[in-house]
Amino acid sequence: GEKEKLNMKQADMRGTKEKPETSEDGDDEEEVNNDGEVRPELLSPEELEKLKEAVDEKKKLIQSLRGKPWPMKQKLVTLRESQLFVEKYEGALGKGKGRKLYAYKVMMTKKWMKFQRDFENFKIACIPWEMKIKEIESHFGSSVASYFIFLRWMYGINMILFGLTFGLVMVPEALMGRAYGSIPRKTVPRAEEAGAMDFAVLWDFGGYAQYSVLFYGYYNNQRAIGWFKFRMPLSYFLVGVGTVAYSYMVVIRTMARNANESGIGDDNSFNFSWKMFTSWDYLIGNPETADNKFASITTSFKEAILEEQESRKDDNIHLTRFLRVLANFLVLCCLAGSGYLIYFVVRRSQKFALDGLENHSWWERNEVNMVMSLLGMFCPMLFDVISTLENYHPRVALQWQLGRIFALFLGNLYTFIIALMDAINLKRKEEKVVKYNITMWEATLYNGTGSENSTAPPITIHPADVPRGPCWETMVGQEFVRLIISDTMTTYITLLIGDFLRAVLVRFLNHCWCWDLEAGFPSYSEFDVSGNVLGLIFNQGMIWMGAFYAPCLPALNLLRLHVSMYLQCWAVMCCNVPQERVFKASGSNNFYMAMLLVILFLSTLPAIYTIVTIPPSFDCGPFSGKNRMFDVIQETLESDFPAWFSKVFSYASNPGLVLPFILLMVLAIYYLQSTSKSYKEANVELKKKLQMVIQRLDNF
Amino acid sequence: MGTTASQLAKDSLSEYQELTFLTKQEILLAHRRFTELLDRDERNHPNPRVPMEVILTLPELKSNPFKTRICQVFSTSEDKDGSLTFEDFLDLLSAFSDSATLEIKSHYAFRIFDFDDDGTLDCGDLEKLVNCLTGETEDTRLSSEEMRQLINNILDESDIDKDGTVNLSEFQHVISRSPDFVSSFKIVL
Numbered sequence: 001g002e003k004e005k006l007n008m009k010q011a012d013m014r015g016t017k018e019k020p021e022t023s024e025d026g027d028d029e030e031e032v033n034n035d036g037e038v039r040p041e042l043l044s045p046e047e048l049e050k051l052k053e054a055v056d057e058k059k060k061l062i063q064s065l066r067g068k069p070w071p072m073k074q075k076l077v078t079l080r081e082s083q084l085f086v087e088k089y090e091g092a093l094g095k096g097k098g099r100k101l102y103a104y105k106v107m108m109t110k111k112w113m114k115f116q117r118d119f120e121n122f123k124i125a126c127i128p129w130e131m132k133i134k135e136i137e138s139h140f141g142s143s144v145a146s147y148f149i150f151l152r153w154m155y156g157i158n159m160i161l162f163g164l165t166f167g168l169v170m171v172p173e174a175l176m177g178r179a180y181g182s183i184p185r186k187t188v189p190r191a192e193e194a195g196a197m198d199f200a201v202l203w204d205f206g207g208y209a210q211y212s213v214l215f216y217g218y219y220n221n222q223r224a225i226g227w228f229k230f231r232m233p234l235s236y237f238l239v240g241v242g243t244v245a246y247s248y249m250v251v252i253r254t255m256a257r258n259a260n261e262s263g264i265g266d267d268n269s270f271n272f273s274w275k276m277f278t279s280w281d282y283l284i285g286n287p288e289t290a291d292n293k294f295a296s297i298t299t300s301f302k303e304a305i306l307e308e309q310e311s312r313k314d315d316n317i318h319l320t321r322f323l324r325v326l327a328n329f330l331v332l333c334c335l336a337g338s339g340y341l342i343y344f345v346v347r348r349s350q351k352f353a354l355d356g357l358e359n360h361s362w363w364e365r366n367e368v369n370m371v372m373s374l375l376g377m378f379c380p381m382l383f384d385v386i387s388t389l390e391n392y393h394p395r396v397a398l399q400w401q402l403g404r405i406f407a408l409f410l411g412n413l414y415t416f417i418i419a420l421m422d423a424i425n426l427k428r429k430e431e432k433v434v435k436y437n438i439t440m441w442e443a444t445l446y447n448g449t450g451s452e453n454s455t456a457p458p459i460t461i462h463p464a465d466v467p468r469g470p471c472w473e474t475m476v477g478q479e480f481v482r483l484i485i486s487d488t489m490t491t492y493i494t495l496l497i498g499d500f501l502r503a504v505l506v507r508f509l510n511h512c513w514c515w516d517l518e519a520g521f522p523s524y525s526e527f528d529v530s531g532n533v534l535g536l537i538f539n540q541g542m543i544w545m546g547a548f549y550a551p552c553l554p555a556l557n558l559l560r561l562h563v564s565m566y567l568q569c570w571a572v573m574c575c576n577v578p579q580e581r582v583f584k585a586s587g588s589n590n591f592y593m594a595m596l597l598v599i600l601f602l603s604t605l606p607a608i609y610t611i612v613t614i615p616p617s618f619d620c621g622p623f624s625g626k627n628r629m630f631d632v633i634q635e636t637l638e639s640d641f642p643a644w645f646s647k648v649f650s651y652a653s654n655p656g657l658v659l660p661f662i663l664l665m666v667l668a669i670y671y672l673q674s675t676s677k678s679y680k681e682a683n684v685e686l687k688k689k690l691q692m693v694i695q696r697l698d699n700f
Numbered sequence: 701m702g703t704t705a706s707q708l709a710k711d712s713l714s715e716y717q718e719l720t721f722l723t724k725q726e727i728l729l730a731h732r733r734f735t736e737l738l739d740r741d742e743r744n745h746p747n748p749r750v751p752m753e754v755i756l757t758l759p760e761l762k763s764n765p766f767k768t769r770i771c772q773v774f775s776t777s778e779d780k781d782g783s784l785t786f787e788d789f790l791d792l793l794s795a796f797s798d799s800a801t802l803e804i805k806s807h808y809a810f811r812i813f814d815f816d817d818d819g820t821l822d823c824g825d826l827e828k829l830v831n832c833l834t835g836e837t838e839d840t841r842l843s844s845e846e847m848r849q850l851i852n853n854i855l856d857e858s859d860i861d862k863d864g865t866v867n868l869s870e871f872q873h874v875i876s877r878s879p880d881f882v883s884s885f886k887i888v889l
Binding site (some may be wrong): 062065066067068069071072075076079117120124125134137138142175210270272273274276277278279280282283284285289290296298301302307308381394409601648690691694695697698 | 718725759760763765795801809846851859863875877880883885888
């Protein structure tokens, strides 16, 4: 329509005079022959507008071509036609007012789109381990691969956390702070110097490892260091807060994205259709996995049909209920028992510490970590056995299992923290005693030269000889580092023994064994997706808890994840077989994200509690000498910002303003939740109406 | 110099990037894998067509129960023999790629499941679909009673207008609610 109109107008105009063309320079229009020449000067503004719209429409068509289910030939023809149209008329539109600007805009848009496309290609090429994960996907299906994708995502988060702690905390102190040995807190005390370089001490993170940028105690409380006045204590505090804030943001953003993609919650009304249309995993490229998949699909069909029939029958419901109650009771006993065991072991280790660690064997020194790791290994198996009493559908049983393991890990972690709190209180009591002793010691020093006048030279004492106050923050950091290392070691050793050794034995002993080892009892192990994901989530929780007190933790975790990726990829391909029952825990992505969010919240609670209530040690760390750690913010506001800023801030932090704000946010949340609920209900109503309307139409 | 048939021309490459959901590396990889499937003499052909049996030797398609249907759906040959040109192959990879939209995946999934190509999924199509999914061996097949019940359940759930068949919009409605579809309907070279 548009083209014809223009052509008609040209035909009219050609009879009359021809306007001379003004010479354009820097114009990127094409040379068109006389027949297709459009003269925008002769078109009215509305027609110009319509032409522009047509060009825009063609551009939109080009953008949407890849989403059209046409064969490539048709798409190519349409693309070339549209591109020709756009080029011809876009260049022509450039004639007239502001043509240079328009042409420039067009060129920049094209360059920008090309740049975006190249950048997308580059970003995708940069994703690490893509080939490894693809191989695992084709052998084991997408559920096992989802663990490795999760691991890779965690690696990304830890990379950022590492960047923050390393770049803004560890490097400035190492480069611009005072060197090792210059002040007492940065020196190994004389008493420990003898064993400071021993491997055993270093492995335990004592000795030179303790008095380094790896732990809280090394940092000096000088307000600004270096030639450009880097505010060290402020940076330490803000990095601590920033890592938590960043983690929250990333987890919530991922959850929101997953929720959008997976549609509106889990609708159980399409059970059979989904099984039929979406159960095949097209990524499977391995015949053995495909056979397993066929078998599992058949089983799931048969089960679903049976379930549909049996959902009316419920015999022996009392027995089932009793067994389930019994099972839950047993699980609770287990959890309580493990919590008590950890508490007992931690108290014992404090007693050992008071006696002096050298007097005890290796086991007694590392008791706490070993007990926690062993509990984490054996209790889930116990839960598995108990759950056979309950007779649930496998998906429901899996959720119960995950919930129980979650409760176990959480209980263990919190018992550990409570026991740690006791140790902190002990150290704080010790602090008072040491402070008194130090004043006495300083008095004797000056008494010795007190008879002289103040013109006497100051006594120089080697920093290693100065009596030191206890440092509970470094102790907490050390405990967490030790826990994570022992956890990592346990995971790797169980992997090597439980998977690799087992596979080797089954493979080679099978020739000379009475029954078929491969089909019968031990056989090859399957990859436990949920157990591994939970382990990863809890590991990250420990990092979040301890990162404030040991800035080296994100670096350690990065190393651990890197090694884990390679080790587990190798182990999966080498020792595991595809799962027999491959049922998709659909929506499990958001389930794991939700657990991660809960752990994030629960991990940051203890750190926040200690920051807000416990005064920092007087003799170590960037906040020594302050009453509370967050006083550094107050100090910065007062000294580094103009006066009116701190006044505004003090108004803003007035409870009279903060409480109404919190109330407002609570109301907003309530409102949004109720609107979302009403949308869901409206959706269900509309669906029913649709069915009724269609049936009514059919009846006519 | 000129480009040989075994190399992609630069503007073809950018056109294909525009028209598919694949990145430049993926298109080049697809071209390489496609040329490997050709014989020596076919490689200099301007627009070679690979017969279905050769396509089905690709490891990504070999174990797929719908491999013949996939080839037939994406094939543009007049004899409907399932042979693919390079452009058909790109169409295939684009629909199965990670960044493809739900609409295009569900459209092609519908055509793949429509065994008799009549535009709707009727009982015959659904039965063939179930048999594909449960494998070839006798002990994994469903009995005719189970089959009947399964098909009834599916039609109960998805057939909104109750005409005994599932058409494209009903299919897309069911599929769009599924959280697993997009992640499982993927083939990556």
